[in-house]
Amino acid sequence: MVEWNQPIDEITKEAFHNLQIKYPDGDTNVMQAHYESWANTYDKDCEGLRYNGPDVICDAVDRWISASDKNECNILDLGARTGLVGKALRDRGYRGEMTAVDFSQNMLDQALKGRQIYNVAINHCLTADNPLPIEDEKFDLVVAGGAFGPNTIRANCLPEAFRITRRRGYVAITQRLSEKNRPFLDMMDSEINRMIAAQEIEQLETKPFTQYSWICEENETEQLKGRLLVFRKL
Numbered sequence: 001m002v003e004w005n006q007p008i009d010e011i012t013k014e015a016f017h018n019l020q021i022k023y024p025d026g027d028t029n030v031m032q033a034h035y036e037s038w039a040n041t042y043d044k045d046c047e048g049l050r051y052n053g054p055d056v057i058c059d060a061v062d063r064w065i066s067a068s069d070k071n072e073c074n075i076l077d078l079g080a081r082t083g084l085v086g087k088a089l090r091d092r093g094y095r096g097e098m099t100a101v102d103f104s105q106n107m108l109d110q111a112l113k114g115r116q117i118y119n120v121a122i123n124h125c126l127t128a129d130n131p132l133p134i135e136d137e138k139f140d141l142v143v144a145g146g147a148f149g150p151n152t153i154r155a156n157c158l159p160e161a162f163r164i165t166r167r168r169g170y171v172a173i174t175q176r177l178s179e180k181n182r183p184f185l186d187m188m189d190s191e192i193n194r195m196i197a198a199q200e201i202e203q204l205e206t207k208p209f210t211q212y213s214w215i216c217e218e219n220e221t222e223q224l225k226g227r228l229l230v231f232r233k234l
């Protein structure tokens, strides 16, 4: 099911194809292979489609983390891919230790290549049965830009993101907001509501934003929506 008008120019059309049409439904191995093969063109595709996720995450964490805490803030970028979110955070003045987790070594290689973003890179496939090799409460902030999804990091891994976050620390997540993604968003919401009811987390923000946009016809733009979620661990 494709819910959007395609881009008008050929290069962005190909980026759209990689992002939407080529996106496989499948198990973890299928997704891993997809990401391994996409690493070289991912940044270019994001540029063509005016990917806005990293800026939205940075704007959000800037609302909660004081300027003086930025120097010390110990950050995990979950599903870091080529490091766009990590780079955006560095550009905003986050100087603490930054760790990348991704199950695609090609993506991590791109993230590390010529970029002084991450202090630590961990190749790990996160599932409910395969928790992160990280001690409890290590991070002040966990960011996950587009990493939680029906075929990527599943909703039942949400508690794991909070396990490694210190008390009063933050978790910021962006996700696709689309009809196709609705069943997954419902699963996320029930996991979130369960943790809120158990007083494990507090939801600070939830709002839609334009995650990607492109020109689809003369003087017309199309957009793919996302949603931003920000939490504090209690």
Ligand SMILES: C[S@@+](CC[C@H](N)C(=O)[O-])C[C@H]1O[C@@H](n2cnc3c(N)ncnc32)[C@H](O)[C@@H]1O
Residues within 6 Å of the ligand: 031, 035, 053, 054, 078, 079, 080, 081, 082, 083, 084, 085, 101, 102, 103, 104, 107, 124, 125, 126, 127, 144, 145, 146, 147, 151, 152, 153, 154
């Ligand atoms: C949509 S991308 C995230 C993009 C990146 N955060 C950004 O904003 O540019 C999802 C990333 O998560 C990784 N990934 C997907 N499922 C994963 C899993 N179960 N464990 C670890 N990494 C995973 C993929 O390799 C991919 O790089």
